[in-house]
Structure formats: C-alpha cells, structure tokens
Amino acid sequence: xxxxxxxxxxxxxxxxxxxxxxxxxxxxxAEGRLSLANRAAERLLGCEIERFVESEPAIDTxxxxxxxxxxxxxxxxxxxxxTSLALHIRPLSDEEGRFLxxxxxxxxxxxxxxxxxxxxxxxxxxxxxxxxxxxxxxAPVGIGILRGPDHVFELVNPALQAISPSVDALGKPxxxxxxxxxxxxxxxxxxxxxxEPLVVLDAPLSVRRxxxxxxxxxxxxxxxxxxxxxxxPDGILGVVVDTTGEVRARQQLAQLAVLMERRAAEVxxxxxxxxxxxxxxxxxxxxxxxxxxTRQIFEWRGLPEPERLTPAVLESLxxxxxxxxxxxxxxxxxxxxLRGETxxxxxxxxxxxxxEGTCYLQTSAAPLRDAGGRIVGAVLVSTDVSALTELDxxxxxxxxxxxxxxxxxxxxxxxxxxxxxxxxxxxxxARRQVLQxxxxxxxxxxxxxxxxxxxxxxxxTALELRHEAIQLDxxxxxxxERVARAAIHNxxxxxxxxxxxxxxxxxxxxxxxxxxxxxAIRYSPDGGDIEVSxxxxxxxALVRVRDYGVxxxxxxxxxxxxxxxxxxxxxxxxxxxxxxGLYLSREIVTRLGGEMGFTSTRGVGxxxxxxxxxxx
Ligand code: ADP
Numbered sequence: 348x349x350x351x352x353x354x355x356x357x358x359x360x361x362x363x364x365x366x367x368x369x370x371x372x373x374x375x376x377a378e379g380r381l382s383l384a385n386r387a388a389e390r391l392l393g394c395e396i397e398r399f400v401e402s403e404p405a406i407d408t409x410x411x412x413x414x415x416x417x418x419x420x421x422x423x424x425x426x427x428x429x430t431s432l433a434l435h436i437r438p439l440s441d442e443e444g445r446f447l448x449x450x451x452x453x454x455x456x457x458x459x460x461x462x463x464x465x466x467x468x469x470x471x472x473x474x475x476x477x478x479x480x481x482x483x484x485x486a487p488v489g490i491g492i493l494r495g496p497d498h499v500f501e502l503v504n505p506a507l508q509a510i511s512p513s514v515d516a517l518g519k520p521x522x523x524x525x526x527x528x529x530x531x532x533x534x535x536x537x538x539x540x541x542x543e544p545l546v547v548l549d550a551p552l553s554v555r556r557x558x559x560x561x562x563x564x565x566x567x568x569x570x571x572x573x574x575x576x577x578x579x580p581d582g583i584l585g586v587v588v589d590t591t592g593e594v595r596a597r598q599q600l601a602q603l604a605v606l607m608e609r610r611a612a613e614v615x616x617x618x619x620x621x622x623x624x625x626x627x628x629x630x631x632x633x634x635x636x637x638x639x640x641t642r643q644i645f646e647w648r649g650l651p652e653p654e655r656l657t658p659a660v661l662e663s664l665x666x667x668x669x670x671x672x673x674x675x676x677x678x679x680x681x682x683x684x685l686r687g688e689t690x691x692x693x694x695x696x697x698x699x700x701x702x703e704g705t706c707y708l709q710t711s712a713a714p715l716r717d718a719g720g721r722i723v724g725a726v727l728v729s730t731d732v733s734a735l736t737e738l739d740x741x742x743x744x745x746x747x748x749x750x751x752x753x754x755x756x757x758x759x760x761x762x763x764x765x766x767x768x769x770x771x772x773x774x775x776x777a778r779r780q781v782l783q784x785x786x787x788x789x790x791x792x793x794x795x796x797x798x799x800x801x802x803x804x805x806x807x808t809a810l811e812l813r814h815e816a817i818q819l820d821x822x823x824x825x826x827x828e829r830v831a832r833a834a835i836h837n838x839x840x841x842x843x844x845x846x847x848x849x850x851x852x853x854x855x856x857x858x859x860x861x862x863x864x865x866x867a868i869r870y871s872p873d874g875g876d877i878e879v880s881x882x883x884x885x886x887x888a889l890v891r892v893r894d895y896g897v898x899x900x901x902x903x904x905x906x907x908x909x910x911x912x913x914x915x916x917x918x919x920x921x922x923x924x925x926x927x928g929l930y931l932s933r934e935i936v937t938r939l940g941g942e943m944g945f946t947s948t949r950g951v952g953x954x955x956x957x958x959x960x961x962x963x
Contacts, residue, residue: 366385370452370453370455371384371387371389371390371392371453372384372385372388373385373388373392373396373451373453374449374451375400375406375450376447377448378448379400379406379407381397381400382448384396388453391432391455392453403434403451405418406436406449406451409436409437409438410448410449413438413446415438416436417433417434417435417436418436419433419434420432420434431456432455433453433454433456434451434452434453435452435454436451436452437449437450437451437452483502483504483505484504487506489504489507489508489509489510489569489585489587489588489589490502490504490584490585491504491516491584491587492574492583492584492585493535493583493585494579494582494583495581496536497520497522498521498522498535498583499519500517500519500520500521501517501579501582507587510567510587511524511554512555512556512557512558513555513557513560521535525554527554527562528552528553535571535583538571538572538573538583539573539581544570544572544573545570545572546569546570546571547567547568547570548568548590549567549568549590549593549594550566550567550568551564551565551566552565552567565591566589566590566591566593566594566595567588567589567590567591568588568590569585570586571583571585571586572584614636615636618636618639619639620639621640622640622730623640623728623730624641624643624644624708624727624728624729624731625637625638625641625726625729626638626726626727627725627727628655628681628685628724628725629723629724630722630723631655632685633654634654634655634656637652640729640731644697644706645664648664650663650664656681661676661681661682662676666679666695666697667695667696668696669695669696671698674695680693680695680712680727681712684712684713685722686714687722688712689712689713689714690710690713691711692710692711693709693711694709694710695707695709695710695729696708705733706731706733707731707733709730709732710728711727711729712725712726712727712728743802743803746800746802746803747799749799750799750803753792753796754793754796757789757793758793760785760792761793764782764786764789765786767782768782768783768786787833791865794861794862794865794928795924797858798931799925802927802931810934810938812851812852812855812938812939813852813853813854813855814939815850815852816848816849817848817849817851817856818848818849819847819848819849819856819881819888819959820844820846820847820881822853822857823844824841824844826857826860826864827839830861830868834877836868836871836874837867837868837875837877838874838876839864839876839877839879840876840877840879841880842879843881844881845882845883845888847881847888847959847961848961848962849888849959849960849962850939850960850962851939852939855939858932858935859932859935859957862928862929862931863892863932864892865928866955867892867893867894867953868894869922870894870896870898870920870922870953871894871895871896871897871952872897872920873896875894875896875952876894876895877892877893877894878891878892878893878894879893886961887941887961888958888960889956889957890958890959891955891956892956893954894952894953895951895952897950898947898948898951898953899914899945899953900914900949901949904945907929908929908930908933909930911926912930913926929955933957936957936959939959940959941958941960942957943956943958944956944957
C-alpha cells in the first residue's frame with residue numbers, strides 16, 4: 348500500500364531512508380554542485396565529498412553526456428583488505444523531463460572478494476576457451492573465419508586446413524589459399540553486404556589434396572554467416588564439409604541402380620523366354636521372381652499370379668506325385684527347399700491341366716542362402732516333360748507288344764530243339780552241337796524277352812515281387828550247377844556257400860543270378876574261371892560272382908546300371924545284349940531290401956555282388 352504524506356513529510360521520509368541506506372548516495376545538480384550526500388557517503392569518502400564531486404571525472408562525463416556510467420575506483424587500504432568503490436552514476440530529471448543532475452550510488456567492494464570473483468570468471472572463460480579450441484581441433488568439419496574485404500583467414504581449424512594442405516591458410520586471403528575457387532569470392536562479398544547466410548550443398552569445386560599434386564574435382568557443402576560480434580564487423584564464419592566421398596558414393600549408387608535395373612530386365616527377359624518354369628521366393632514365401640512358363644500353369648488352373656506361395660495357393664494347384672497321389676504341401680519341392688533340402692528331378696503331375704490332359708513336370712529345387720549360410724529363399728525349376736513321358740509310354744507299350752509277340756515263337760523254337768535233342772534216334776555229334784546252339788540261343792532270346800517284359804513293367808507300375816522264405820544257399824547251388832553244366836569254355840566254380848535264409852522272390856533272384864553268371868561268361872571270352880561265393884556277415888547274405896574277363900573301362904563304370912547302357916558297344920568285346928539285365932537285377936535286389944554293386948578292372952576282370960537281409 349502506498350504511503351500518504353505531505354511534501355515536507357515526504358522529504359523527511361526520503362532523508363531518513365537515505366540515512367538508513369548502507370550504500371553511499373551523492374546527488375549532484377546539473378551545474379556540478381553537491382546537493383545531497385547521505386551518511387554512508389560521508390563514511391566512504393571522508394569529509395571530502397565536495398572535492399570528490401568536483402574531481403571525479405565520471406561525474407563530469409555523466410553530467411555532460413546525461414547518460415549512465417559505471418566505474419570502479421580504488422580508495423586506499425583498510426587494515427584487513429584493500430577496498431574499492433563501485434560508482435553507479437545515473438542521470439536525474441523531473442517529471443517534465445528537465446535534467447536535474449546526477450545521482451551517484453557508491454558501493455564498497457572488497458578487493459579480495461572481487462579478485463577471487465574475477466579469477467573464477469577468468470577460469471571459467473579459460474575452460475570454455477579450451478573446450479572451444481579442442482572442438483575446433485577435433486571437429487570433422489572445416490571451421491574458419493574470414494575477415495575483411497580480402498577475406499583473410501583469421502581462424503582455420505585442422506579439418507579446414509586439411510582440405511588444401513598446400514598453403515598455410517592462416518593470415519592469407521582466400522584467393523591465395525584457394526586459387527581454384529574464384530567463384531566463391533563474389534558470394535562472400537554479397538554475404539558481407541547483405542548478411543544473408545550462404546548455404547551450398549555438394550558444390551563441385553577443385554582442390555589440391557597434396558602440395559605438389561594436381562587440382563582435382565571435389566564436392567563441398569558449406570554454410571557461411573556474417574560474424575555478429577562488434578569486434579568482427581566484417582568477418583565471415585564458415586563451416587565446410589568435404590562431401591566428395593558421399594557424392595561419389597551416391598553417383599555410384601545411381602549408376603548401380605541403372606545397371607541393376609537393366610540386369611533385372613535382362614534376367615526377366617531370359618526367364619520369360621525359357622522353356623523351363625522358374626519361380627523364386629524369399630524365406631517368407633513371397634514370390635520374388637517368376638517367369639512366363641510358371642505363370643502359364645497358374646493361368647491354366649484359372650488362378651491369379653500369386654504374391655506368396657502360401658499353403659492355400661500351393662494346395663489350389665493340385666500337384667500330384669508320379670503315382671498320381673496328391674503331394675502334401677509340406678513335401679512339395681519348393682517347401683522342402685525352404686527347409687534346406689536340395690531336390691533333383693522330382694516328377695510332379697498336374698491332372699486335367701489343359702486340353703491335352705495331364706502335364707508331367709520334372710522339378711528341381713534348392714535353397715538360397717546368404718553369405719552367412721542362412722536360408723533366405725528358394726528357387727524351383729520345372730521342365731514340362733509331358734511329351735517325353737508320352738514318348739516313353741509309347742516306347743514301353745511297343746516293347747511290351749513286341750516282347751509278347753516274340754514269346755510264343757521262342758517257346759516253340761525252344762520246345763522243338765529240346766524235343767529233337769531228347770528224341771530217341773542217334774544224333775551225329777555235329778547235329779547235336781547245332782541243336783544245342785539253337786537251344787542256347789532260344790534260352791537267351793527267352794531271357795531277353797522276359798527282361799523286356801519286366802522292363803516295361805518297372806517303369807509303369809511296381810514290379811510284382813513275392814516275399815517268400817527261401818534258402819539262398821540252395822538257390823545259388825542249383826543255379827551254379829545248371830549254368831556250369833551248360834558253360835562250354837568256362838569253369839563255373841562255387842567257392843564258398845554259407846547257409847542264408849532270406850525273404851525274397853525265388854524266380855526273380857534266380858533271374859538275377861543267371862544274369863550275373865551269363866554276363867561273367869560272356870565277358871570272359873578266353874575261358875577264365877567264374878567264381879561264385881555266398882557268405883554271411885552280420886545279418887546279411889552276400890553273393891559274389893567273380894570273373895577274370897575283359898573288365899569294364901573306368902569311364903563306363905558310373906553308368907553300368909543305367910537302362911539300355913552297354914559298356915562295350917562297338918568294341919571288340921561287344922558280345923550282344925540289350926543293356927537291361929543289370930538295370931533289372933539291381934531293381935529286384937533293391938526292392939527286396941538289398942544292395943548291388945561291382946568292382947572291375949579293365950583287362951583283369953570284374954566282381955558283381957549283391958547283398959540281402961537274412962531271415963532270423
Ligand atoms: P547286357 O545284356 O548288355 O549284358 P547288362 O545290363 O547285363 O546288359 O550289362 C550292361 C553292360 O555292362 C554290358 O553291356 C557290359 O558292357 C557290361 N558288363 C556287365 N557285366 C559285365 C562283366 N562281368 N564284365 C564286363 N562287362 C560287363
């Protein structure tokens with residue numbers, strides 16, 4: 348609440364207030380005469396207040412300028428510490444603005460405290476300066492100050508100096524330090540004139556990276572502002588970043604993107620013109636590439652081109668195995684490939700796919716891995732083998748029909764030959780030999796015919812096999828004896844026979860044995876021994892047929908069990924045959940749970956063997 352008082356009362360209050368103030372107050376009128384001083388002023392200035400008013404230049408200046416002034420004055424020494432006076436001089440004017448003089452507030456300063464304060468301020472300034480300098484030193488960007496109309500380098504940090512190491516920039520004009528960048532000078536001039544900041548991104552400029560090196564193209568981004576402090580009225584503060592690396596990387600990336608786009612178009616072009624269907628998906632089954640041949644399958648099924656190979660999408664394709672049964676989604680090649688499996692040539696069947704009927708695909712799939720071996724996707728390649736499958740079917744049909752047609756005449760031929768051999772009348776040795784040759788030939792044709800009939804079955808349906816308990820040792824003995832009797836040039840010997848009860852098809856196993864022995868005899872033209880053995884180890888019976896004949900050339904050994912493959916075609920050891928006996932024999936043994944193999948050395952002989960699990 349404001350206090351109410353008369354003019355005289357107010358003066359009294361003022362005098363009392365002044366007297367009570369701890370600081371000194373001296374009022375000087377406009378003519379420089381002392382008009383008022385309080386007790387504290389007397390204490391601080393002694394009784395020489397008037398002399399102080401006359402002699403203090405700050406009072407004189409304040410009176411002349413009619414402006415506030417703050418100064419500090421030493422006033423001798425006290426016993427404890429030196430003191431000084433802070434003078435705060437303020438102009439005084441009345442309500443109409445007439446200048447009345449000045450009022451000078453005197454504040455006693457403790458010098459020790461003051462210098463400690465000063466020290467603290469200085470210390471803090473030093474710390475800040477050091478910080479500032481180390482920032483300048485380690486900053487990864489160039490920082491500098493240009494001064495004056497010639498743009499002389501006033502401050503250069505190491506990063507800025509490193510841009511052009513050939514000239515020591517400090518104290519030199521910009522034009523001398525960077526003679527290859529004259530285009531910047533007018534920009535600096537304009538900046539000084541207008542004060543508008545200069546911001547340039549990725550400016551193409553030339554620099555000399557080494558003192559004697561050539562000037563080379565580089566890119567810089569920089570920001571320059573006019574220095575705002577009064578000590579540097581014509582200064583420019585600039586921050587520069589060498590962006591050459593980034594710009595080059597960006598340019599390379601852009602080139603790479605163009606290249607990639609072109610490559611992608613090329614790859615798609617190649618894929619779309621391939622007969623094989625190709626589809627690539629990522630680990631989440633998202634389709635990343637698909638060609639026309641694969642698209643066509645979806646089209647034929649009336650399905651849209653899929654974005655992902657979800658179980659529903661795969662299911663709707665109605666994919667079946669070679670036997671016509673649906674393949675569970677988890678067993679489809681692409682799904683297995685995503686689990687890390689590599690699938691080679693699996694037959695997949697699409698029924699009622701198009702007017703021609705069933706489509707047979709031969710599919711191969713493999714996982715795609717990143718550098719760390721992680722599965723990142725899978726690729727599936729499928730070939731439409733419908734035409735080939737149809738051809739195969741026709742071929743098998745032809746073989747079956749031809750074999751059937753041959754069967755009867757061969758049986759008749761064999762029957763007559765045997766009847767004649769057994770007829771009561773005496774036969775001349777020459778006639779007997781001819782009849783025996785006819786009988787052997789008919790036997791061989793009969794075996795070939797049976798092989799052909801089997802062959803046509805193996806591919807189409809499962810070869811019918813009986814699973815009966817048989818004594819393999821008895822069978823081996825029987826077959827060896829029979830073959831040995833018929834062999835003219837070779838001695839067929841049974842070297843070892845161990846009891847071997849097995850489960851199998853007697854007739855088929857006989858077929859296997861006869862085939863191995865027939866081969867051994869045929870490919871031993873010089874009459875070497877044929878050694879047969881049946882041994883047991885663990886729970887397996889092992890039958891070996893060894894010959895000392897022509898052997899099999901190493902390059903042919905890998906294909907010996909292929910259908911219709913013959914290793915000696917068109918050589919001096921081509922003794923006829925169709926190349927199906929071994930294929931069938933292995934098929935039979937494998938289906939009975941056994942294995943078949945061989946070892947052979949050209950010119951030394953061969954050993955064919957098969958094993959079967961023994962009955963307990
Ligand atoms: P083939 O009716 O032609 O004998 P196989 O399937 O029985 O048909 O044999 C395939 C090929 O393997 C033969 O053509 C022959 O080149 C080779 N072969 C089979 N057994 C022997 C063997 N014991 N010695 C040398 N070559 C053999």
